[in-house]
Amino acid sequence: MAASMVCRVRAAFLRFESDLLKILGLNRFNGPCLAPTGVNLQQQPHQRDSSPGVGFLESLKESVLWAVPRSRRSLERRHTRRFQHHKHFEHAKPKKNIIACLDCGHWHERNTLCGNCYEKVRQETQEMIAAMKEDEKVKFNHPDTELTFLYQDELKLKDQFVGTHIVEVKKKRPQWWSKNLLTSANKR
Amino acid sequence: MNGGTYIAHSGFLKRFVLMLRPTAVSAHVLGFHSSPSQYLDFEPDKPYTTKKWPKYNEIVYPPKKDGELTRPAEICHQRTLIKYSQEKMWYIGMMLRGLTIDEGIKQMTFYKRKGGAIVKEILLEAQKMAIEEHNVEYKSNLWIADAFPTRGYIIKGLRKHRGPRFGVIHYRYCHFFVRLIEGHPPKHYMAPEETGNEKMTEYIENLRKRKIWHGL
Numbered sequence: 001m002a003a004s005m006v007c008r009v010r011a012a013f014l015r016f017e018s019d020l021l022k023i024l025g026l027n028r029f030n031g032p033c034l035a036p037t038g039v040n041l042q043q044q045p046h047q048r049d050s051s052p053g054v055g056f057l058e059s060l061k062e063s064v065l066w067a068v069p070r071s072r073r074s075l076e077r078r079h080t081r082r083f084q085h086h087k088h089f090e091h092a093k094p095k096k097n098i099i100a101c102l103d104c105g106h107w108h109e110r111n112t113l114c115g116n117c118y119e120k121v122r123q124e125t126q127e128m129i130a131a132m133k134e135d136e137k138v139k140f141n142h143p144d145t146e147l148t149f150l151y152q153d154e155l156k157l158k159d160q161f162v163g164t165h166i167v168e169v170k171k172k173r174p175q176w177w178s179k180n181l182l183t184s185a186n187k188r
Numbered sequence: 189m190n191g192g193t194y195i196a197h198s199g200f201l202k203r204f205v206l207m208l209r210p211t212a213v214s215a216h217v218l219g220f221h222s223s224p225s226q227y228l229d230f231e232p233d234k235p236y237t238t239k240k241w242p243k244y245n246e247i248v249y250p251p252k253k254d255g256e257l258t259r260p261a262e263i264c265h266q267r268t269l270i271k272y273s274q275e276k277m278w279y280i281g282m283m284l285r286g287l288t289i290d291e292g293i294k295q296m297t298f299y300k301r302k303g304g305a306i307v308k309e310i311l312l313e314a315q316k317m318a319i320e321e322h323n324v325e326y327k328s329n330l331w332i333a334d335a336f337p338t339r340g341y342i343i344k345g346l347r348k349h350r351g352p353r354f355g356v357i358h359y360r361y362c363h364f365f366v367r368l369i370e371g372h373p374p375k376h377y378m379a380p381e382e383t384g385n386e387k388m389t390e391y392i393e394n395l396r397k398r399k400i401w402h403g404l
Contacts, residue, residue: 083278092283094295107294 103176124174131169138167238338241266241365245322261322261370263330265314266363269340272303274362277337280307281364284335286377289315289368292332307335307364314366324370334367 098107101114108114128149132138138147146164150157151173158166244264252258270277280303284292289311296308311332318324340361347355382390 092279092299094283094287094291095298098294098298107297109298 120176127171128167128169132167135167137165238266238268238363244367261318261324262333263314263318263322263324263368264365265310265317265368266365267306267310267313268363269361270306270364271359272306272362273360274337274339276301277303277307277362277364280304281335281337284311284332284366286373287332288328288373289330289332290328292335310364310366314368318368318370329370329372330368331371331373332366333369333373334365337362337364339363 095109097110099110100106101108101117104114104116106114106116108116131149132147137143143165148161148164148166149169150161150166151169151171153172155168241264244262249259280296280299283295284307287295293308293311293315296304296311298304299307315327315330318330319327324330340363342361343359345357345359347357349355
């Protein structure tokens with residue numbers, strides 16, 4: 001650890017020495033290197049890149065005012081920049097992922113449910129919830145048994161659902177109801 | 189309407205808007221919403237409308253000569269003073285140009301911005317007009333030849349920051365114009381992008397067109 005410390009201190013000192021020599025203009029090329037012909041190897045004071053005809057103020061402007069617009073941007077360029085579609089969040093491209101629902105034929109995006117079908121199911125759910133809220137035992141209470149929703153045309157099946165609480169929905173069951181939903185997964 | 193008039197809409201959350209110029213207290217400040225919009229503080233006697241666009245519907249062409257193709261029906265419809273930014277509407281218009289009316293309505297159904305719902309209504313109104321007033325036989329046999337917005341009023345309000353700092357709010361209105369033409373849309377509404385070969389031939393042609401000035 002002491003050795004690495006010494007190395008670091010030495011490296012820092014060498015750097016300082018080389019910087020100092022650079023400032024004073026006394027550094028020499030150490031070791032072999034390619035020497036281009038016609039180049040004055042004596043270090044000259046740093047020349048500005050500006051042309052010889054440029055006065056003091058111009059050279060000052062060139063060094064001070066670096067990143068400044070040269071000329072006014074035309075309306076065409078401004079519009080082209082602002083309305084490029086890959087930059088602006090408002091870009092409107094026609095969507096190619098719109099498909100027709102196989103059941104009802106309404107349009108919907110490919111990774112979403114059909115809005116029309118969902119609306120139909122949502123309405124039905126609202127009616128079931130309304131029936132639940134009218135039921136005396138469920139209105140202000142949470143029964144400890146499962147709920148079974150029976151529609152008007154199924155009331156004679158009450159005996160099949162003995163351990164559950166039956167909520168009567170005062171309408172006919174819709175035709176589109178899935179048969180899977182009518183049988184319990186746990187039922188033996 | 190001057191750009192410096194004030195609005196003082198009480199329902200605007202977390203902002204209060206100052207009077208820039210003393211004008212008469214408007215109906216909406218008092219709570220009556222009979223003007224076309226909640227930001228406008230005047231009630232025009234007639235509904236505000238731009239005058240030229242609907243006049244295109246009133247052109248009567250001379251009778252068809254023998255051998256001339258039937259001129260397709262053209263329906264020009266507009267909606268004025270939509271409380272929406274013209275710049276945002278421009279993107280919608282840009283997308284709709286060259287689409288069939290059905291495709292346009294379908295796209296607008298799934299454009300998830302306020303402008304989409306507005307433009308969908310405009311397209312449906314125009315389609316209805318086509319059937320009822322312009323003797324179009326099939327409502328699907330229309331395509332969108334023109335769809336573009338222009339600016340309406342821009343009413344300026346102030347938003348106070350801390351200290352003596354204020355920000356200007358722009359409440360923007362725009363008009364939206366739609367032209368439906370009967371029939372199928374053209375294959376390329378906008379010029380199609382050039383293929384590599386076309387670009388190459390164009391480049392070579394340009395090289396060959398060069399002239400040596402003051403040469404022999």
